[in-house]
Amino acid sequence: MGLGSYTTLAQDTATKTAAANQVSFRLPPEAPAPDDNKPTADRTALGKMLFFDPRLSGSKWISCASCHNPSLGWSDGLPTGVGDGMRALGRKTPSIVNSGFNSLHMWDGKVKSLEEQAWGPMLASAEMHGTQDQILVKLKSMPGYVTAFEKAYPGEGINKETVGKAIAGFERTVVSRDSPFDHWAEGDESAVTPSVKRGFALFTGKANCVACHQGGNFTDQGFHNLGLKGNADPGRFAIVPVRVALGAFKTPTLRDVALTAPYMHNGSYLTLEEVVDHYDRGGDDKENLDPNLKPLKLTDQEKRDLVEFMKSLTGTQMTITLPKLPQSL
Amino acid sequence: MGLGSYTTLAQDTATKTAAANQVSFRLPPEAPAPDDNKPTADRTALGKMLFFDPRLSGSKWISCASCHNPSLGWSDGLPTGVGDGMRALGRKTPSIVNSGFNSLHMWDGKVKSLEEQAWGPMLASAEMHGTQDQILVKLKSMPGYVTAFEKAYPGEGINKETVGKAIAGFERTVVSRDSPFDHWAEGDESAVTPSVKRGFALFTGKANCVACHQGGNFTDQGFHNLGLKGNADPGRFAIVPVRVALGAFKTPTLRDVALTAPYMHNGSYLTLEEVVDHYDRGGDDKENLDPNLKPLKLTDQEKRDLVEFMKSLTGTQMTITLPKLPQSL
Numbered sequence: 153m154g155l156g157s158y159t160t161l162a163q164d165t166a167t168k169t170a171a172a173n174q175v176s177f178r179l180p181p182e183a184p185a186p187d188d189n190k191p192t193a194d195r196t197a198l199g200k201m202l203f204f205d206p207r208l209s210g211s212k213w214i215s216c217a218s219c220h221n222p223s224l225g226w227s228d229g230l231p232t233g234v235g236d237g238m239r240a241l242g243r244k245t246p247s248i249v250n251s252g253f254n255s256l257h258m259w260d261g262k263v264k265s266l267e268e269q270a271w272g273p274m275l276a277s278a279e280m281h282g283t284q285d286q287i288l289v290k291l292k293s294m295p296g297y298v299t300a301f302e303k304a305y306p307g308e309g310i311n312k313e314t315v316g317k318a319i320a321g322f323e324r325t326v327v328s329r330d331s332p333f334d335h336w337a338e339g340d341e342s343a344v345t346p347s348v349k350r351g352f353a354l355f356t357g358k359a360n361c362v363a364c365h366q367g368g369n370f371t372d373q374g375f376h377n378l379g380l381k382g383n384a385d386p387g388r389f390a391i392v393p394v395r396v397a398l399g400a401f402k403t404p405t406l407r408d409v410a411l412t413a414p415y416m417h418n419g420s421y422l423t424l425e426e427v428v429d430h431y432d433r434g435g436d437d438k439e440n441l442d443p444n445l446k447p448l449k450l451t452d453q454e455k456r457d458l459v460e461f462m463k464s465l466t467g468t469q470m471t472i473t474l475p476k477l478p479q480s481l
Numbered sequence: 482m483g484l485g486s487y488t489t490l491a492q493d494t495a496t497k498t499a500a501a502n503q504v505s506f507r508l509p510p511e512a513p514a515p516d517d518n519k520p521t522a523d524r525t526a527l528g529k530m531l532f533f534d535p536r537l538s539g540s541k542w543i544s545c546a547s548c549h550n551p552s553l554g555w556s557d558g559l560p561t562g563v564g565d566g567m568r569a570l571g572r573k574t575p576s577i578v579n580s581g582f583n584s585l586h587m588w589d590g591k592v593k594s595l596e597e598q599a600w601g602p603m604l605a606s607a608e609m610h611g612t613q614d615q616i617l618v619k620l621k622s623m624p625g626y627v628t629a630f631e632k633a634y635p636g637e638g639i640n641k642e643t644v645g646k647a648i649a650g651f652e653r654t655v656v657s658r659d660s661p662f663d664h665w666a667e668g669d670e671s672a673v674t675p676s677v678k679r680g681f682a683l684f685t686g687k688a689n690c691v692a693c694h695q696g697g698n699f700t701d702q703g704f705h706n707l708g709l710k711g712n713a714d715p716g717r718f719a720i721v722p723v724r725v726a727l728g729a730f731k732t733p734t735l736r737d738v739a740l741t742a743p744y745m746h747n748g749s750y751l752t753l754e755e756v757v758d759h760y761d762r763g764g765d766d767k768e769n770l771d772p773n774l775k776p777l778k779l780t781d782q783e784k785r786d787l788v789e790f791m792k793s794l795t796g797t798q799m800t801i802t803l804p805k806l807p808q809s810l
Contacts, residue, residue: 204552204553206553206557206558207558209565212557212558212569213547213557213559213563218542218547222803223533223534223803223804223805223806224806226534226541228535228541229535229536229541229598229809230541230542234540234542237566237567238540238542238566238567255542329533410808411808412727413808413809423810460746469805471802472802473763473800473801473802474551474552474801474802474803475552476552476798477552477553478741479742480558481752
């Protein structure tokens with residue numbers, strides 16, 4: 153589907169009432185899971201253990217949760233991530249919130265399933281710097297993990313597939329929903345302020361944010377070059393070498409966006425206000441800019457309304473209890 | 482009190498029944514807190530936020546909980562700690578479990594209150610590498626923290642004292658108790674195995690572990706040179722330059738000891754079995770060795786019994802829910 157049809161949707165959406173919009177912006181009841189990895193309590197519990205276990209890294213000190221910190225919106229609050237040896241990485245740590253609803257993973261979309269994605273940071277030498285053999289041997293050496301895998305995936309053992317499945321399964325439970333916006337969309341007119349309502353009208357109308365941030369998870373699952381000043385990262389182009397993909401990055405969800413500053417793939421904006429200003433300018437670097445970006449000429453009040461709308465997408469925060477980890481022998 | 486009297490206690494203890502021993506080995510109902518920092522729910526909640534907030538470090542990536550990981554016995558499972566830039570530190574990360582019962586803090590006892598201790602790792606350039614000014618400015622910039630401090634310490638503001646108090650207050654809630662050993666000491670003969678009971682008799686008798694690991698928290702709060710092979714760390718001597726303090730380190734609690742491998746101030750033993758073997762040999766490096774250490778000539782069964790006894794000191798594990806952290810502006 154090209155940008156034209158999103159624009160049509162946006163213009164159409166702007167004329168609907170909030171109640172009608174629940175059709176477009178309602179998150180499905182759960183993140184879709186593959187047939188061989190349907191969620192169970194045992195699988196989620198195992199995946200959570202793995203997610204919080206620093207022993208899966210080469211240093212034994214970095215866990216998935218070190219960077220995808222539940223207390224910081226499942227990201228890290230930094231412009232760009234931190235990896236092994238605490239060296240800065242090139243891109244902002246994406247929140248894993250609602251990643252179960254994505255069809256492609258990572259900023260450049262190079263990974264097609266969460267099961268596969270889970271291994272990426274564990275094995276990347278710049279990130280957790282583990283090796284698959286070491287990780288599997290380590291897990292098999294701990295009776296607590298042997299038992300947990302057997303309960304979660306009976307007869308499958310501890311292997312590349314079951315480790316990826318367990319972590320992916322846990323990630324699919326990390327969902328942001330039940331935001332003030334959702335309550336409004338479901339008919340509670342008092343759930344949000346007039347500013348939020350004006351912001352939503354701008355979002356789906358004049359500002360046309362919905363061209364990319366659309367659907368229940370507020371993303372088109374696509375890749376766009378937003379004209380960020382001085383960006384030298386090829387982004388999606390490294391995966392799909394066509395001109396339109398140069399400097400293009402995945403549209404992130406806007407759910408819980410108020411919790412995940414700084415913003416953009418390189419963390420170059422500290423606040424949502426700065427992000428709105430960027431779009432209001434129609435981006436900075438015009439070369440290969442997504443054709444949908446044009447100067448918006450928003451008023452200060454309109455900018456504030458857009459920010460208020462984005463803040464209304466902060467969902468009910470999950471209560472995360474730290475897992476007990478199996479003992480090393 | 483010198484070692485002589487501990488020996489007397491130990492010999493005396495060995496003849497008592499388990500029920501009688503509850504007097505000596507019962508943990509007080511709560512860790513003692515200074516008059517100006519008595520625990521309240523608001524104080525504990527604030528201290529927990531600070532404990533889990535990586536933004537208190539210079540890198541904004543390391544929190545107290547990065548090394549004092551609740552999922553790993555409030556330590557990190559590593560032989561020696563990891564600090565800023567992921568450089569290895571010189572000593573094992575001590576568990577903070579039951580640190581509220583200690584009168585001196587750090588392996589060398591250089592700090593006299595938990596309130597003061599809380600700042601140590603935050604400001605150490607090799608550890609969290611923060612500065613007090615940066616930390617206080619950062620906390621004051623976040624409305625969520627301003628409110629939380631006002632609730633916890635009304636009228637006191639955000640300053641060196643209240644930050645230390647809040648973290649110390651949270652640490653005092655990190656307590657290990659209600660272990661199988663405690664249940665046995667309280668009269669439940671079925672709470673532990675015969676091996677544990679034999680181990681306790683050895684602990685307080687032939688092996689004389691109780692010379693140092695005594696009282697409700699299984700520590701004499703003293704410093705001892707255990708004759709670890711090749712140890713070049715002066716330990717307590719750097720604080721109190723007397724010969725007996727050379728290479729001496731604080732006696733750690735044994736509560737939850739099964740959860741905090743590796744062992745000793747330098748993490749040189751991977752298992753409790755190796756620790757027991759060390760004491761059975763009477764230590765390795767005899768220079769300046771604590772006079773209480775002598776070869777024990779334990780049988781294999783006796784060694785197993787001592788390990789089983791130590792495992793019986795694993796308390797009921799606290800359920801730790803991750804705090805929501807205030808947003809940066």
